[in-house]
Amino acid sequence: MPAPFRQQFSPTRRGARLARLLAVEQLVDWGWERDAEYLDAAELVVGELTANAVTHGRVPGRDFLLTMTLVPAPEAGSDTLRIGVADGRGERLATPVTSPCLDGEHGRGLVLVEALALWWGIEPRFPSGKTVWAELPGPPPR
Ligand SMILES: Nc1ncnc2c1ncn2[C@@H]1O[C@H](COP(=O)(O)OP(=O)(O)OP(=O)(O)O)[C@@H](O)[C@H]1O
């Protein structure tokens, strides 16, 4: 398994965008095919979680951290990608996942994550902040 990807980004829209772009380049470096569905899914999840980190999880002056780890999952038939986005706000997510706003313009990010991920969740982080993580299926073995 390759070494995990781990990088901090400024808590801005630009930082979130950069994180998404670098995540895709890392996955391609790991041999993921550019136009594969599993790559699109990973890009969408990284995009939503990093967008949330910089809008809802932002603490001024504190970077967010993106990690990606490939975990062998022999029984699943493909490796699992574990994505983690750590931000500075430690309190739990306030809004239930499955209730997008009635205006239809907000509250879609985590609905998408829920649909694409095998599992996802939130972990507190020492000494402060939290990590929102999601696990997705990786490429099928060659
Ligand atoms: N990293 C986070 N820190 C704190 N609260 C969060 C975080 N991510 C999500 N939330 C809370 O969960 C809610 C739902 O998140 P979700 O991504 O589904 O919707 P949204 O960000 O409000 O809108 P959209 O993603 O559709 O632009 C958010 O409105 C926010 O209250």
Ligand SMILES: [Mg+2]
């Ligand atoms: Mg969102």
